[in-house]
Amino acid sequence: MASTGASDQSLRERASRVIPGGMYGHMRAAGLPAGYPQFFTRGEGCTIWDADGRKYLDFMCSWGPIILGHHHAAVDEAARRQLEKGDCLNGPTDKLVELAERLVGLMPHADWAMFSKNGTDATTTCVTLARGATGKRKILLASGAYHGAVPWCSPYPFGVTAEDRAHAIYFKYNDVASLEAAAAQAGNDLAGILVSAFRHDYGLDQELPDPAFAARARALATEKDAALILDDVRAGFRLSLHGSWNDLGVQPDLSAWSKAIANGYALAAVTGNDRFRKAALQLYATGSFWCGAASMAAALATIDVLQAEDGPARMRAVGQRFRDGVAAQAAKYGVGVRQSGPPQMPTILFEGDTDHATGSRFAFEALKRGVYLHPKHNMFLSSAHREADIDFALSVTDEAFAVIAGLR
Amino acid sequence: MASTGASDQSLRERASRVIPGGMYGHMRAAGLPAGYPQFFTRGEGCTIWDADGRKYLDFMCSWGPIILGHHHAAVDEAARRQLEKGDCLNGPTDKLVELAERLVGLMPHADWAMFSKNGTDATTTCVTLARGATGKRKILLASGAYHGAVPWCSPYPFGVTAEDRAHAIYFKYNDVASLEAAAAQAGNDLAGILVSAFRHDYGLDQELPDPAFAARARALATEKDAALILDDVRAGFRLSLHGSWNDLGVQPDLSAWSKAIANGYALAAVTGNDRFRKAALQLYATGSFWCGAASMAAALATIDVLQAEDGPARMRAVGQRFRDGVAAQAAKYGVGVRQSGPPQMPTILFEGDTDHATGSRFAFEALKRGVYLHPKHNMFLSSAHREADIDFALSVTDEAFAVIAGLR
Numbered sequence: 001m002a003s004t005g006a007s008d009q010s011l012r013e014r015a016s017r018v019i020p021g022g023m024y025g026h027m028r029a030a031g032l033p034a035g036y037p038q039f040f041t042r043g044e045g046c047t048i049w050d051a052d053g054r055k056y057l058d059f060m061c062s063w064g065p066i067i068l069g070h071h072h073a074a075v076d077e078a079a080r081r082q083l084e085k086g087d088c089l090n091g092p093t094d095k096l097v098e099l100a101e102r103l104v105g106l107m108p109h110a111d112w113a114m115f116s117k118n119g120t121d122a123t124t125t126c127v128t129l130a131r132g133a134t135g136k137r138k139i140l141l142a143s144g145a146y147h148g149a150v151p152w153c154s155p156y157p158f159g160v161t162a163e164d165r166a167h168a169i170y171f172k173y174n175d176v177a178s179l180e181a182a183a184a185q186a187g188n189d190l191a192g193i194l195v196s197a198f199r200h201d202y203g204l205d206q207e208l209p210d211p212a213f214a215a216r217a218r219a220l221a222t223e224k225d226a227a228l229i230l231d232d233v234r235a236g237f238r239l240s241l242h243g244s245w246n247d248l249g250v251q252p253d254l255s256a257w258s259k260a261i262a263n264g265y266a267l268a269a270v271t272g273n274d275r276f277r278k279a280a281l282q283l284y285a286t287g288s289f290w291c292g293a294a295s296m297a298a299a300l301a302t303i304d305v306l307q308a309e310d311g312p313a314r315m316r317a318v319g320q321r322f323r324d325g326v327a328a329q330a331a332k333y334g335v336g337v338r339q340s341g342p343p344q345m346p347t348i349l350f351e352g353d354t355d356h357a358t359g360s361r362f363a364f365e366a367l368k369r370g371v372y373l374h375p376k377h378n379m380f381l382s383s384a385h386r387e388a389d390i391d392f393a394l395s396v397t398d399e400a401f402a403v404i405a406g407l408r
Numbered sequence: 409m410a411s412t413g414a415s416d417q418s419l420r421e422r423a424s425r426v427i428p429g430g431m432y433g434h435m436r437a438a439g440l441p442a443g444y445p446q447f448f449t450r451g452e453g454c455t456i457w458d459a460d461g462r463k464y465l466d467f468m469c470s471w472g473p474i475i476l477g478h479h480h481a482a483v484d485e486a487a488r489r490q491l492e493k494g495d496c497l498n499g500p501t502d503k504l505v506e507l508a509e510r511l512v513g514l515m516p517h518a519d520w521a522m523f524s525k526n527g528t529d530a531t532t533t534c535v536t537l538a539r540g541a542t543g544k545r546k547i548l549l550a551s552g553a554y555h556g557a558v559p560w561c562s563p564y565p566f567g568v569t570a571e572d573r574a575h576a577i578y579f580k581y582n583d584v585a586s587l588e589a590a591a592a593q594a595g596n597d598l599a600g601i602l603v604s605a606f607r608h609d610y611g612l613d614q615e616l617p618d619p620a621f622a623a624r625a626r627a628l629a630t631e632k633d634a635a636l637i638l639d640d641v642r643a644g645f646r647l648s649l650h651g652s653w654n655d656l657g658v659q660p661d662l663s664a665w666s667k668a669i670a671n672g673y674a675l676a677a678v679t680g681n682d683r684f685r686k687a688a689l690q691l692y693a694t695g696s697f698w699c700g701a702a703s704m705a706a707a708l709a710t711i712d713v714l715q716a717e718d719g720p721a722r723m724r725a726v727g728q729r730f731r732d733g734v735a736a737q738a739a740k741y742g743v744g745v746r747q748s749g750p751p752q753m754p755t756i757l758f759e760g761d762t763d764h765a766t767g768s769r770f771a772f773e774a775l776k777r778g779v780y781l782h783p784k785h786n787m788f789l790s791s792a793h794r795e796a797d798i799d800f801a802l803s804v805t806d807e808a809f810a811v812i813a814g815l816r
Contacts, residue, residue: 011505018508020520020685025694027499039505040497048497062496065696070494080488086478088470088672089448089456090780091435097419097447100426112428117525117674118695124558132567149694150532150558156692159540163571233696259696264496266525266674266697277428284564286433286557287526288473288641288667289674372498 004037005052011039025149026063033360033375035367043070045384048372056372057393059346061380064234064259067315068305069384075263078301079294087294095296102303103271107243109251110271114280116290119233120148122256122268123194125285127152129254129272130192130227133279138186141194142173144201147231155202167191173199174210183220192227192254193217197235197244198341203356203376205349206341214250227253227276233268234259238344238380240312241303263302265295306383312344315381318390319343322381325394333405347378350404358404365400366393412445413460419447433557434471441768441783443775451478453792456780464780465801467754469788472642472667475723476713477792483671486709487702495702503704510711511679515651517659518679522688524698527641528556530664530676531602533693535560537662537680538600538635541687546594549602550581552609555639563610575599581607582618591628600635600662601625605643605652606749611764611784613757614749622658635661635684641676645669646752646788648720649711671710673703714791720752723789726798727751730789733802741813755786758812766812773808774801 003009015038016022022038023029029038037050046069048058061067068075086093100113116122127139147153151164167189171182173196183190195217199207221228230252235244237260245252253276258268266289272280305311320343330337336351350358359375366373371393373379411417423430423446430446431437437446445458454477456466469475476483494501508521524530535547555561559572575597579590581604591598603625607615629636638660643652645668653660661684666676674697680688713719728751738745744759758766767783774781779801781787 011502014509015505018505018512018520019522020680020688023500023504024522024688025692025698027694027699029499038499040494040499040501042494043497048494051502058498060498062498063696065496070497071492076491083484084479086448086450086456088473088674089451089478090466090468090470091437091446091448092431093448094419094459096431097423097426101422104426112426114427114432117697118529120695121526128559128567130567131569137569149692151536151560154692156690158687158690158692159536159538161539161545161575163574166571166574167569264697266496266700266703272428279566280428280432282564282566284433284557284562284566286435287528288471289525289672290433291435292674295674 004035005050005054007051008037008039011051033364035364045069046382046389056367056370057389058372059379059381060372060374061382062264064380065264067237067260067311067382068263068302069382070264072263072305074305075298075301079265079298082294082297087292088289089291092291093293095293095300096291099296099299102300103269106241106303107255107271108246109243109253109255109273111274112272112277112280114270114285115296116268116285116287117266118268119256119258120150121287122233122258122270123147123153123231124150125270125283126229126254126256127192127194129276129279129283130229132283133276134191134226136189136191136226137167138169138189139167139192139194140169140171140179140182140186142196142199143170145173145196146202147194174207174213176213176216179213179216179220183224190224190226192229193221194229194231196231197239200234200341200345200378205338206347206378208342209245209248211248214245214248218250221253229253230255232257235345237261237306238312238315239342241306261302262295262299265298267295267299309383311383314383315344316342318385318387319346319381321387321390322346322393325390326397329394329398329401333401335401335404341378344381345378362400362404365403366396369396369399371396412443413458413462415459416445416447419459441772443772453477454790454797464775464778465797466780467787468780468782469790470672472788473672475645475668475719475790476671476710477790478672480671480713482713483706483709487673487706490702490705495700496697497699500699501701503701503708504699507704507707510708511677514649514711515663515679516654517651517661517663517681519682520685520688521677521679522693523704524676524693524695525674526676527664527666528558529695530641530666530678531555531561531639532558533678533691534637534662534664535600535602537684537687537691538637540691541684542599542634544597544599544634545575546577546597547575547600547602548577548579548587548590548594550604550607551578553581553604554610555602582615582621584621584624587621587624587628591632598632598634600637601629602637602639604639605647608642608749608753608786613746614755614786616750617653617656619656622653622656626658629661637661638663640664641666643753645714646720646723647750649714669710670703670707673706675703675707717791719791722791723752724750726793726795727754727789729795729798730754730801733798734805737802737806737809741809743809743812749786752789753786770808770812773811774804777804777807779804
């Protein structure tokens with residue numbers, strides 16, 4: 001397969017000397033098909049440019065944060081104006097209060113909010129808060145679910161001790177019996193049930209939450225005086241502006257937010273109800289940049305735009321247009337494809353493609369033609385994606401399907 | 409004592425409804441004397457404004473991050489230019505490589521660098537890396553030292569389980585015998601020794617590292633095939649641009665950085681040597697905003713300025729001018745004062761003031777006159793502090809000392 005451009009290669013070579021493996025974490029291109037660039041220079045709307053100036057219609061949205069498109073004028077202007085006043089000061093600005101009021105107003109479950117920088121900050125705060133509030137220790141979480149990259153939850157347990165997970169009990173997402181078994185195992189020591197907005201495990205078909213599962217999680221947490229913690233870091237604001245389980249009629253006690261809430265500016269949040277307010281006051285959670293006002297101004301502007309344009313509905317509509325087009329092409333070429341998850345956060349996997357070789361080739365063929373897909377991870381639509389963008393993407397996937405069909 | 413202004417009071421009232429306790433973490437004004445504002449609006453150089461437009465000459469520098477003064481033109485311009493290109497993309501930009509090269513060039517101990525957002529991210533990465541690399545578990549750390557606000561290290565163990573600290577062994581900073589005893593207790597299971605650049609525990613006199621202690625920590629880590637981890641989050645770039653223990657002739661294996669490295673833009677880093685490179689590649693450490701390019705551009709510009717103006721020497725000089733002036737005033741008024749730590753990160757405590765009542769009154773009298781000091785925590789100078797600023801601060805502390813002396 002093709003290699004990346006000369007600038008990307010040169011940067012990789014330099015990076016290999018001063019960064020372990022040349023790059024770390026989820027943005028390491030080594031997990032992508034050969035030919036995918038490691039380095040980028042620019043984004044505008046739903047278009048990105050790699051280090052060699054190659055241009056792509058983007059379906060990853062920076063792995064989630066970009067929800068209105070890059071350089072949304074209202075968001076950037078709000079952040080710029082706040083930066084000109086003050087961002088990192090000896091305490092918060094009025095933006096902290098405004099944003100907390102805004103989230104409390106949006107989320108039916110929420111009576112209060114706290115802010116941090118990483119999704120992992122938010123999930124860690126929720127888990128610690130659940131333990132502190134209840135005086136109990138066990139946390140139930142779905143096996144294979146991603147809740148962050150620190151020892152209590154990292155998907156790769158390098159450097160993790162047994163004690164880091166001594167109080168974790170695993171269940172199967174959407175499986176009420178396994179959830180109940182996990183709760184029974186926790187006995188009188190259940191502090192919280194931590195659950196993703198939907199099942200979005202790497203490399204697997206996504207699963208929306210079964211309403212019966214969500215309801216049972218809620219009931220168990222209530223019965224056992226534990227916290228129901230919704231990890232809305234990845235899905236937050238794309239499915240709903242009122243929490244991803246609101247449409248199911250299930251309200252968590254605590255929710256973790258990050259990624260899309262400030263359209264790419266670094267921000268995370270925890271929202272909670274009054275049952276956990278006193279504990280939240282007792283918890284010591286802090287960070288040097290957690291009061292950064294520019295990211296909060298960006299979040300307020302992001303919410304304004306998402307509300308004004310009904311962002312979730314728009315993203316769902318363009319996502320559905322893409323999904324329908326891909327399904328028609330798969331049928332036309334006789335290629336078995338599984339599309340899963342909400343249309344605004346789609347995963348596309350190929351039948352019988354356990355090693356993701358077909359998916360990787362498909363994604364690479366799309367990349368070559370200017371569309372950036374991910375062969376294994378869920379993708380993300382933004383409200384900057386328009387019908388014309390989807391139609392261009394489909395013209396490209398049609399050619400990619402033709403290549404795949406020709407290989408068989 | 410006086411209350412804060414009307415805007416501050418109004419924001420506090422609103423915050424009390426939507427934020428637990430009205431504010432959380434180290435920026436909670438409840439830990440400061442009455443009269444200290446909770447909310448701020450603006451910063452310029454070494455001057456800050458609270459929500460009521462009251463202006464202060466600032467000695468906290470946002471608890472460390474502001475090292476060149478607020479709105480340093482070169483830093484803000486570098487960040488702005490990068491934001492206009494791209495900040496949060498599908499992968500890093502060239503700024504990641506440039507900054508890693510820069511840190512490796514500056515730090516004699518470093519062969520590589522990785523980036524994140526919080527100081528706690530960096531210390532957690534170091535500890536996890538030490539465990540992964542060595543296959544061992546015990547971490548030695550000084551009792552009372554601050555290394556972050558998550559369960560393995562939080563100073564307030566609310567929500568913390570015994571297992572979160574099962575492999576922590578505590579020693580006394582600067583006490584070789586206690587360090588050796590801790591190492592002996594770890595036996596063959598020693599993964600790392602985590603040590604702050606100097607002792608800067610809240611509410612206590614600061615202590616510079618005893619060279620014999622630093623040397624012994626280094627030797628023990630080497631002997632026991634463990635990592636010497638320097639927590640340079642708070643002190644980094646203020647004492648030296650080559651690591652805070654470089655002048656002692658002691659090089660760590662891993663260093664944690666954050667706070668001042670990008671003059672207020674949210675960024676953290678880990679630097680390490682080749683002994684830990686392979687492990688760093690195996691570690692899964694990541695976050696949604698960890699490749700944010702604007703903060704990296706800001707860090708590069710910050711380093712440029714610090715090098716060009718010899719920032720550490722400048723901050724030391726103005727800090728010493730302040731310290732000398734305070735000492736002279738304390739003598740003049742016959743008030744017993746203890747000044748500790750490096751002059752650019754001063755702590756001022758009063759003799760016999762175990763409840764910090766005198767220090768709080770002193771700080772409040774300075775605050776009323778337009779100088780923002782901290783009565784218990786170490787303070788921070790920036791390179792924006794000029795001799796004239798120090799002289800103004802001393803004119804204020806002279807009056808504050810007169811009040812204190814009059815009370816006795």
